[in-house]
Every structure is written in structure tokens, then in C-alpha cells.
Amino acid sequence: MKIIVDAFGGDNAPLEVIKGAAEAVAKLDVEVVLTGNEKIIKDTAAENGISLEKISIIHTESVIDIHEEPTEVIKSKADCSMAVGLKALAEGQGDAFVSAGSTGALVVGATFIAKRIKGVKRAALAPIMPTDKGHMMLVDGGANVDCRPEMLVQFGIMGSCYMNKVMGVASPKVGLVNVGAEDTKGRELELEAYKQFKNAPVNFYGNLEAREIPFGACEVVVSDGFTGNVVLKLYEGMGSYFSHTLKDMLMTSLGGKIAALMIMKKIKVFKKKMDYTEVGGAVLLGISKPVIKAHGSSNATAFYNAIRQAKTCVEGKVVEEITASLEELSEKSKAETK
Numbered sequence: 001m002k003i004i005v006d007a008f009g010g011d012n013a014p015l016e017v018i019k020g021a022a023e024a025v026a027k028l029d030v031e032v033v034l035t036g037n038e039k040i041i042k043d044t045a046a047e048n049g050i051s052l053e054k055i056s057i058i059h060t061e062s063v064i065d066i067h068e069e070p071t072e073v074i075k076s077k078a079d080c081s082m083a084v085g086l087k088a089l090a091e092g093q094g095d096a097f098v099s100a101g102s103t104g105a106l107v108v109g110a111t112f113i114a115k116r117i118k119g120v121k122r123a124a125l126a127p128i129m130p131t132d133k134g135h136m137m138l139v140d141g142g143a144n145v146d147c148r149p150e151m152l153v154q155f156g157i158m159g160s161c162y163m164n165k166v167m168g169v170a171s172p173k174v175g176l177v178n179v180g181a182e183d184t185k186g187r188e189l190e191l192e193a194y195k196q197f198k199n200a201p202v203n204f205y206g207n208l209e210a211r212e213i214p215f216g217a218c219e220v221v222v223s224d225g226f227t228g229n230v231v232l233k234l235y236e237g238m239g240s241y242f243s244h245t246l247k248d249m250l251m252t253s254l255g256g257k258i259a260a261l262m263i264m265k266k267i268k269v270f271k272k273k274m275d276y277t278e279v280g281g282a283v284l285l286g287i288s289k290p291v292i293k294a295h296g297s298s299n300a301t302a303f304y305n306a307i308r309q310a311k312t313c314v315e316g317k318v319v320e321e322i323t324a325s326l327e328e329l330s331e332k333s334k335a336e337t338k
Helices: 015-028 038-047 070-074 081-090 103-114 149-165 188-197 210-215 225-251 254-262 264-274 300-315 318-337
Strands: 002-006 031-036 055-059 096-099 124-126 128-131 134-139 173-177 203-208 220-222 281-285 291-294
Touching (some): 015 038, 015 300, 031 038, 038 055, 081 103, 103 291, 124 134, 124 149, 134 149, 134 225, 149 173, 149 188, 149 220, 149 281, 149 318, 173 188, 173 210, 173 225, 188 203, 203 210, 210 225, 281 300, 300 318
Parallel strands (some): 002 031, 031 055, 096 291, 134 220, 173 203, 173 220
Antiparallel strands (some): 124 281, 281 291
């Protein structure tokens, strides 16, 4: 299996990307294709004693900056490391793609270069986030600010397939983010999506209030990209807030330090659970081949896990499962209209 990785995407590129790729090759039985400036990649690897065995390079000198317009990835920056990687994916030179570059550019590039799965209205950004019971997937995390009801239903189907095939959840519960649990709550978007979800091939939980999300009420949390991004940022902020608050409580007095020593193992478990580097990245659901968006500040561990995540997506046939589920929904809709 070959995983294509944008060697110049992210704050810590290319060193941390190369280190993560080398670790993945050593531990995951995969080959890695790096896209970017070949000389810089080879020099960086040599200077840091990193082996490039089973790592090939597709040379390109251009990089799309996070501050540039996302559409430039298919225009003036069509030769950047991200775009070249997506073209290689589309041409079958690899089985999946990983980048920590611009989220907007990746959504645009994946949509227009690698293409969407037939029938998918919009690709959705789907980060995996911790809950009291394990993990949940948030769909959409910010790729689509404005959505139609049928798009939310597709998000739920795609998220359900991922959580089943990659995360091993037998029958993922799919919840629709809303301001109340009753089926009469919400805007026209949520009201119509609720109706359509009843006929979708998913384990539909119903409306989901935001306060239920951290406690693991659902494994797939569905919303439009605007609401989803607010949930995502608040989630991340509260995680940091609780971590800092706990640290202050335990380290400002002798009694607190003694207590910290007694519960250190539990603190480490909690910290690991909240650590984004352990997950890998957010999958871009709806693209014809697996595309993983790693965090912009990813280190080698995060890149390794993003590559592992990409491999699991391929092995779990997530794209094929999504395609089959959407076809099932389409056939059901046709039958009901006859």
C-alpha cells in the first residue's frame, strides 16, 4: 500500500513529516510517497539521520501558503506539493493522501482534482474527538457553512461508515445537532433533515443537544459546517481550559503536588485521550479515495498516526462502504416515489 504525503504542509514541515513517514514505513508495512522539493527533503533527512528507505519523492518546488485563497490550489498553485499529491492520488500512484496544509485548499483540491464519490453533494471535514465513552466523529467540522437537508443525511451516512469500518463501532448512533431533543425543534434545515434521516440506512438517534456530545450520546454528530466548527472550536477550547485549570489546582501548593503524584497515571491517560496527535487527523469524507487533513501544528507522532489512519481507511474500504450506502438510499428514495 502507498500513502502519498504532502511533505511541505503544516507548521513543522518538512522535518516532522519526514520523521513521521519514516516511522510509518518501519511500523505499518506501507510505502510513502512524499511530494515537495526533492533536494530539501533529502538534505533534511540526511542532516537528521533519517532513512528514506521505501520512501519515494515526487518533486515540486511550489507550496501553497495557508493565507492564500484556497482556489489557488487549482489555479496559480496547481504545481504545489498539495496539488501534485492530489493529482498523483487521482492517477492511482497511491491509495490515500495526507496533508497538514491549508484546510480550505485541501477541500477545494480534493473536490476538483481527486473528485467526489458519485452522488455525494459535498465533501465534509470530519474530525475525531474524545468523549466520556470513547470517541465521536463530528461531520461537518467546517467545510460547508451552508447546507441542504440531503447533505446532512449524507454526512450521517458517511460518518457512520467510517466509525464502523475504521473505529470498530458495531452500530454507530447518528445524532443531529439541534437546540432541543424534540422533532419539532430547529430551523427548516434540521426539521427536514430529521424527516429524511428516518429513512436513511443509519442508526438514527434523533436530535442531539450540544451538552450531550461530550458524554458520548452519539458516535456520529451531524451538523452544517458553521455549527460544526463552533462545536469543534469550543470543544478544543474547553479541553485546554480544563487541562490548564487542573494543572493550576495541583501545582500551586504542596498538598496539590502530593495529590498529583498519587493520580499521575490517570492524568496521563486523560492527557493522551485529549491529545490530537494520537488520532492522526480529520478525514475528508466524500472523496473518491481517502484524504486525511492532519493538524497544522502536527509533529512526527501526528503524521505517523495520520498515515496509520489513512491505511485503515483503505483496508476498511470506507469509500466503497459509503458508495454502497448512498446507492441504497438512492434506490430506496426511487422506490418510494413510484
